Amino acid sequence: MKQILLTAALTLSAAVSVAVSPVDSAVVDSFQFTTTKEIKITSVKNQANTGTCWSFSGLAFFEAEMLRMGKPETDLSEMFVVHHSYNDKADKFVRTNGMINYAQGGSFHDVMYVLKHYGIVPEEVKPGLNYGEQRHNHSELEQSTRAFLNVIIKNPNRKLSTAWKKAFQGITEAYLGDLPSEFSFEGKQYTPATYLKSTGLNMDDYISITSFTHHPFYEKFALEIPDNWRWGESWNIPLDEFAQIFDYAISNGYTIAWASDVSEKGFSRKGVALNPIINLQDLPGTDQAKWLGLTQQEIEEKIYKAEGPRPEIIVNQELRQQGFDNYQTTDDHGMLIYGTATDQNGTKYYCVKNSWGTQSKYKGHWYASESFVMHKTINIIVHREAIPKHILKKLKL
Numbered sequence: 001m002k003q004i005l006l007t008a009a010l011t012l013s014a015a016v017s018v019a020v021s022p023v024d025s026a027v028v029d030s031f032q033f034t035t036t037k038e039i040k041i042t043s044v045k046n047q048a049n050t051g052t053c054w055s056f057s058g059l060a061f062f063e064a065e066m067l068r069m070g071k072p073e074t075d076l077s078e079m080f081v082v083h084h085s086y087n088d089k090a091d092k093f094v095r096t097n098g099m100i101n102y103a104q105g106g107s108f109h110d111v112m113y114v115l116k117h118y119g120i121v122p123e124e125v126k127p128g129l130n131y132g133e134q135r136h137n138h139s140e141l142e143q144s145t146r147a148f149l150n151v152i153i154k155n156p157n158r159k160l161s162t163a164w165k166k167a168f169q170g171i172t173e174a175y176l177g178d179l180p181s182e183f184s185f186e187g188k189q190y191t192p193a194t195y196l197k198s199t200g201l202n203m204d205d206y207i208s209i210t211s212f213t214h215h216p217f218y219e220k221f222a223l224e225i226p227d228n229w230r231w232g233e234s235w236n237i238p239l240d241e242f243a244q245i246f247d248y249a250i251s252n253g254y255t256i257a258w259a260s261d262v263s264e265k266g267f268s269r270k271g272v273a274l275n276p277i278i279n280l281q282d283l284p285g286t287d288q289a290k291w292l293g294l295t296q297q298e299i300e301e302k303i304y305k306a307e308g309p310r311p312e313i314i315v316n317q318e319l320r321q322q323g324f325d326n327y328q329t330t331d332d333h334g335m336l337i338y339g340t341a342t343d344q345n346g347t348k349y350y351c352v353k354n355s356w357g358t359q360s361k362y363k364g365h366w367y368a369s370e371s372f373v374m375h376k377t378i379n380i381i382v383h384r385e386a387i388p389k390h391i392l393k394k395l396k397l
Contacts, residue, residue: 030307031272031343033367038339038351039255040067042075044364046357048135051104054227054259055081056355057334058111059120061257061381062201064338068253069200077121079128079136080192081114082106083176086141088113089229090149090168094160098153101226102146104138108208108257108334108381109232116203119192125183128176141175207387207397208234210379211242213321218394223379225331234379239317241391243374245382246337246350254386256337258352259378261329265304266372271361273352273368275375276303277311309345312371320375331378341367 042063047056055078066074085106093102114120129136148171152164173179182191190198215221220233237245249256261267266274278300294302303310313319323329339351350373352366384397 031309031367033341033343033349035351036340036342037250039064039250039253041255041336041338041353042067042073044353044358045075045078045355046135047078047355048357049137049139050082052078052082052106052136052138053355054106054108054334055079055085055111057336057353058108058257058381060336060353060355061108061255062111062115062199064255064336065201065383066199068255071200074199075123077123077126077128079176080118080121080126080179081111083126083128083172083179084114084118085110086145086172086176087165087169090145091165092229093149094153094164098150100229102149102229103226104142105227105331107223107225107228107230107232107331108259108379109228109230112203112206112381113230113232115196115201119194119196120199121180121183121190121192121195122185125180125185126177130173130177131175138175141172145171205384206381207384208232208379208381209242209245209387210234210236211239211317211320211377212236212324213317214325218396223331225378227331235395237391237395239315239320239374241388241394242377243370245380245387245391246373247340248388249382249386250337250340250350252386254383256386257381258335258337258350258373259331259380260333260335260368260373261331261376261378262333263330264372264376265300267368269360271366273366273372273376274310275312275315275369275371277313278303309343309347312347312369313375315371315374323375329376329378335366337368337373337380343367 042060045056045060047053059076059078059081063074063076089100089102093100131140145168148168152160180192182189184190185195210223215236217236217238220235222228222231222233246256262273264273264275266276268274278296320329335355336353337350338353341349341351343349348370349367350370352368354360354364354366356364358364384392387397
């Protein structure tokens, strides 16, 4: 498991700090959260045994956008997006001779691409469970299609046949069902494109934002992560402005599609994500006595095991970049941020909707500290009107 060692040099860095430790740093027995802002969202779903969080969270974002626009609560089909993405990914995998990532993962760009180019359908039109299971499980689907594609790129006939795409699509249809071209829903006839139009969503209104220093600020680049196989681009801005977007969006009633790293020890399966200080020399002086005589491993175990607030890292641009460059910050999971809260120490958290079902402490919802979010966010998707005007001006949008 990864370790974050915050050195004095980083703490004193001139880079912008965007999160602060609690005023009262004493570790207590439990969390007490108070919601400060909450935006209406749809119910928690379950991606089950699949790596399709990007589709579940991306559509959770667009379902929340529909609510914001005054539309009725809607359950959009995650597997419609996943099915099209498998087909598109197979095409690019073959075109690149197997040199892109072929797996269950994806990005928010996949969701926006599918909606823009193929439309969308309601969940009841395409649940995507055509393989004798009640819960999603794509292990067999992924491995069988990858094996098929590996045969294709070996070119056993010295050239590609005209049948391979139809054969591949036959496999995905066997597992996920047909891709509907027309359907009836609530007494009306639709195509996926006309149904998308009825939702009021316009993919040109949505923007991907990130914050790293290995590319120029106020320009776009394709994040160098395996699941960004479409090579979708994100606008790059400084960390202080990145943080401003979170608060501006939520305070103005906009949710945020959030791609983050959840393989950190601080991302608890109990519904809280923290970014704790784990170096003895960085702990507040009043608390150090109880840590004396412990090894670094023992300190970490006690800190991560604690069931309550604790001192957190002050995040800056350099620390974010260091984590991304050395593989300590990885693209693991997509979720939806829909509000803010504080704990009993006054520390700020973001309210998060996950896609792991409701069998968790907060029924499928998480509280992620500001420090964790600013440190471990890969990118976000927001409506363009959720971005402060002075930032849009710098992006020339």
